[in-house]
Amino acid sequence: MQDTLAHLKRGEKGIITDVSSIHIPLKLLEMGCLPGNLVQLLQLAPFQDPMYLNINGTHLAIRKETASHILIEKITHG
Amino acid sequence: MGKQINVALIGNPNTGKTSVFNALTGLNQKVGNYPGITVEKKEGICKLPRGVKAHIIDLPGTYSLNASSLDENVVIELLLNKNDKDFPDIAVVVSDVENLKRNLLLFTQIKDLEIPTLLVINMADRMSYKGISLDIDYLEKHLQTKIALISTRKNEGIDNLKNLIANFKDLPISPCLNASDIDKDYFDNLRKAFPNQLLYKLWLVITQDVNFGKTDRNEIDAVADFKTKSKGDLKRLQQRETIKRYQFINNALKKGQTIDVSQAKDLRTKLDRILTHKVWGYAIFFIILLTIFQAIYDWSSVPMDFIDNVFASLSEGIKNILPNGAFTNLLAEGIIPGLGGIIIFIPQIAFLFLFIAVLEESGYMSRVVFLMDRVMRRFGLSGKSVVPLISGTACAIPAIMATRNIESWKERLITILVTPFTTCSARLPVYLIIIELVIPKERFFGLGYQPLTLMLLYLIGFGSAVFSAYLLNKVLKIRSKTFFVVEMPNYKLPLFKNVIFTVIEKTKAFIFGAGKIILAISIVIWVLGSIGLNSNYSNAKEIVNRKINENGFSKIQAFSLQNKQERYKNSLIEDYDNITETQISDSINYKTPLFKKAVINDEIASLKLENSVLGYIGKVVEPAIRPLGYDWKIGIAIVSSFAAREVFIGTLSTIYSVGSEIEDDENKTIRAKMQSERHQSTNKAVFTFASGISLLLFYAFAMQCMSTLAIVKKETNSWKWPVLQLVIMTTFAYIVALIAFQLLK
Numbered sequence: 161m162q163d164t165l166a167h168l169k170r171g172e173k174g175i176i177t178d179v180s181s182i183h184i185p186l187k188l189l190e191m192g193c194l195p196g197n198l199v200q201l202l203q204l205a206p207f208q209d210p211m212y213l214n215i216n217g218t219h220l221a222i223r224k225e226t227a228s229h230i231l232i233e234k235i236t237h238g
Numbered sequence: 239m240g241k242q243i244n245v246a247l248i249g250n251p252n253t254g255k256t257s258v259f260n261a262l263t264g265l266n267q268k269v270g271n272y273p274g275i276t277v278e279k280k281e282g283i284c285k286l287p288r289g290v291k292a293h294i295i296d297l298p299g300t301y302s303l304n305a306s307s308l309d310e311n312v313v314i315e316l317l318l319n320k321n322d323k324d325f326p327d328i329a330v331v332v333s334d335v336e337n338l339k340r341n342l343l344l345f346t347q348i349k350d351l352e353i354p355t356l357l358v359i360n361m362a363d364r365m366s367y368k369g370i371s372l373d374i375d376y377l378e379k380h381l382q383t384k385i386a387l388i389s390t391r392k393n394e395g396i397d398n399l400k401n402l403i404a405n406f407k408d409l410p411i412s413p414c415l416n417a418s419d420i421d422k423d424y425f426d427n428l429r430k431a432f433p434n435q436l437l438y439k440l441w442l443v444i445t446q447d448v449n450f451g452k453t454d455r456n457e458i459d460a461v462a463d464f465k466t467k468s469k470g471d472l473k474r475l476q477q478r479e480t481i482k483r484y485q486f487i488n489n490a491l492k493k494g495q496t497i498d499v500s501q502a503k504d505l506r507t508k509l510d511r512i513l514t515h516k517v518w519g520y521a522i523f524f525i526i527l528l529t530i531f532q533a534i535y536d537w538s539s540v541p542m543d544f545i546d547n548v549f550a551s552l553s554e555g556i557k558n559i560l561p562n563g564a565f566t567n568l569l570a571e572g573i574i575p576g577l578g579g580i581i582i583f584i585p586q587i588a589f590l591f592l593f594i595a596v597l598e599e600s601g602y603m604s605r606v607v608f609l610m611d612r613v614m615r616r617f618g619l620s621g622k623s624v625v626p627l628i629s630g631t632a633c634a635i636p637a638i639m640a641t642r643n644i645e646s647w648k649e650r651l652i653t654i655l656v657t658p659f660t661t662c663s664a665r666l667p668v669y670l671i672i673i674e675l676v677i678p679k680e681r682f683f684g685l686g687y688q689p690l691t692l693m694l695l696y697l698i699g700f701g702s703a704v705f706s707a708y709l710l711n712k713v714l715k716i717r718s719k720t721f722f723v724v725e726m727p728n729y730k731l732p733l734f735k736n737v738i739f740t741v742i743e744k745t746k747a748f749i750f751g752a753g754k755i756i757l758a759i760s761i762v763i764w765v766l767g768s769i770g771l772n773s774n775y776s777n778a779k780e781i782v783n784r785k786i787n788e789n790g791f792s793k794i795q796a797f798s799l800q801n802k803q804e805r806y807k808n809s810l811i812e813d814y815d816n817i818t819e820t821q822i823s824d825s826i827n828y829k830t831p832l833f834k835k836a837v838i839n840d841e842i843a844s845l846k847l848e849n850s851v852l853g854y855i856g857k858v859v860e861p862a863i864r865p866l867g868y869d870w871k872i873g874i875a876i877v878s879s880f881a882a883r884e885v886f887i888g889t890l891s892t893i894y895s896v897g898s899e900i901e902d903d904e905n906k907t908i909r910a911k912m913q914s915e916r917h918q919s920t921n922k923a924v925f926t927f928a929s930g931i932s933l934l935l936f937y938a939f940a941m942q943c944m945s946t947l948a949i950v951k952k953e954t955n956s957w958k959w960p961v962l963q964l965v966i967m968t969t970f971a972y973i974v975a976l977i978a979f980q981l982l983k
Contacts, residue, residue: 181477188723191301203514212726217340222722226721
C-alpha cells in the first residue's frame, strides 16, 4: 500500500505523487499541494490532528482526513 | 493633468496588502460596504507624481481567481466588469518575498485578463535574513511586467511604486503563459463561439458560481450555457490549469530566484514548538486572554472616570447656560446622558480591538486555530470558529462575517448560531457598571475580584457558545464535506500603523453605529418620560407638597434624607483631616434644607415619571421581571435594549436624569445614581448582589441585538435561524436569571 500524507511522522519529508481530486479542495492545490512538490510535516497539533505542513515552501495546516487523500513517496534520508 | 486613475490592490492573504494600502493612502481612506453585500470595501486616494491622482481599492485577499467565498467573488466581479466605475486602469498584485511562488499563481491569472499589471514584492527587508536573492530583470522579462521591490515595514520603495503606478501605460498587457493548451479542442471551440471575448474571461464565467450582478446578463448567460463538460470534468481541467501555471512559475523562479537555505535562521520553528505545544500552547493562550482582560480593566479606568465626569458637568453646564425649556431638558436629560453612556466605553473597546488586531497581525491567531481545531471539532465547530468566537468579543457582526472562510456549511452554520453568546463589546458597558456596583473591589492574589468576574463572564459566554454548539451538532442533520485549510503565516512584529488604523476604524464604526441607535432611543425615552398620562403627572408638585405638609416625610423619604446627610458627612471627613464633631453637625444643619428640597424634588420627579407613558410601559412589564429582581425602570431599559445591548445604560441614565431634577455633587454620575436607586415599595436597594448577578446573567445569554439578527438572516439566507436564536437565547436567559436571583436573594 502506498503512503499518504497522513502517514508522515514529525520532521519527515515526502514527494507528493497523486492527489485524489474529488476529496481535495481546489484551494489546497492552489497553495501548492500538487504532484511533484516536496512536503514536510512540521508539527502535529495536540491529539495528533490537524497537521502543520510545509508544502512547496507554503506553511499550512490541514486535517488528517484530508491528508489521507494525498499520496506521497517518503524520503527516507534526512 | 488632474486625471484620476483606478488602481486595484490584489493579493493573497498575509502578504501585507493592507500595509501597502496604508502606505499609499495614509489616512485618506474610507471603509464601506460593497452594495448589497456585507463585504468590506476599502478605498483611498493617493497623489502620484506629475499631478496624477490614484483612486485605490484594497480588494479582499484571495489565493486565486477561483472564488470560494463572497469576498473572493467581489474580486472577480470587479475584474470582469469593464463597465464598473471602479474597473481598474492598473492591477497591482501584492506578493511577499518568502511566498513568491504561491503568490505568482494569482498574478498569472490576472495577467490573462489583459489588464496592465504591476507586481509588488513586499517584505524585501527579509530577503537577506532569509537568504533569498532575486534577478529582477529576468523576472520582469519572463513575467512580462514591472516589479516594485518594497518594504512597508522599513518604508522603502514606496516612491518607486508610485512612479510605476503613474506610468501604468508602459506596462505590457499580454498574458505571460498560454493556459488554454490544457485542452486545445475545448478552448478552440469556445474561442469560435465567442470570438469577441477574452478566452480566460469566458473560462472564469463558466467555472465560477459568481453572481455577476452588474455585468451584461445576456452575454453571461450565453456563455454559462456553453457547458459541454460535466462539473467533474471542469474541476479536473481547473486542476490541470493550476498545475500548468505552477510549471510556468517554477521555471521562472528557477533562474530568477535563489534561496540559500543555510542562511535562514528559523524563529518560526522555535516559536511554533512552544506556542503549539500540547501543554504550553494552551497555557500561553489562557495567560494571554487573562492579561488582556486585566489590562482592559486597569488601563481604561482613568480615561473612563474622566469621560464620566465631563459628561456629568456638561449636562449640568447646559442646564445653567441655556434657558429653561423643553429643548434644554431634552439636551441635558435625554441626549447628553444617553451619549455619555456610550462614549465612556471608548477606552475599553479600543483596547479590546487593539489586542485582537495585534493577535491577528502577529500571526498568532493562526496558531490558535491550529491548536484548537481538534478540540472544537468535538463540538461540531472548526478551528477556524475560534477566530469568530474571539472577534465576537468585539462585535458579533464582523465575527459572523468572519465565518465565511469556514469550508464546511454545517460547521459554519453552528458557528454563526453560537457566536452571539460570546461577550461582545456592547455587553461590556452593562457588565462593567453592574460589576462596579455589586462586586467588591478587593484583590485576590493580586487579581481584583472585579476583573475576575469579568473574565468569568467571558468564560461563561465562551462556554455556552461551545456547549450549545455541541447540542446543535447533535440536533442538526446536515451533511456537508469538511475541509480545513489554514495558512500558517510567518510571525511578524505587528506594524504600529496597521494596528492603530484598525483600532480607529473599528472603534469609529462601533461608536457611530451604536451612537445613532442610542441617540434615537434616548430621545424617544425622554419624550415618553415627559408625556403625562393623567392628572397626577401635571399636578405632581402640588400632590407631593400637600402630602408632606400634612403627614411630614414618609419613612422612605426620611431615610433618603438621612442617606444624603450621611454621605455629606463622610465626604467632609474625607476632605478635611482635622474637622471636629460640632463643625460637622453645623455644616449638616446648614445643608439640611437643601437636602430636604432635593428629596422633595426627587419625589416629584419620580411621581411624574411613574405617571408618564414611560412609567406606564415599565409598569406593564414589571410583573414579568419582578421575579428576576428588577424594578420597572430596569424593565424599560431591558425593553429598549432589545435593539442593542449598550442602550441599557444609556436608557437608565436618561431615566435617572429625568427622574431627579436637582443634581447635587454626589449624585451626578450614572454610577452614583444607580447606587442610590431604591425600590419604591420596600426601600431596598435595587442593585444588590442578587439582582446584579441576575442582570449579568440575563445579558450574558439574551439575544438582544437587532443588527446581529439581521446579519444572521443575511448570512444564512433564512429567517428560521435568527428567529430560533432570538427565542431560545432569550428564554434561556430569563430562566437562568430567575434561578440566580431566587437562589441569591
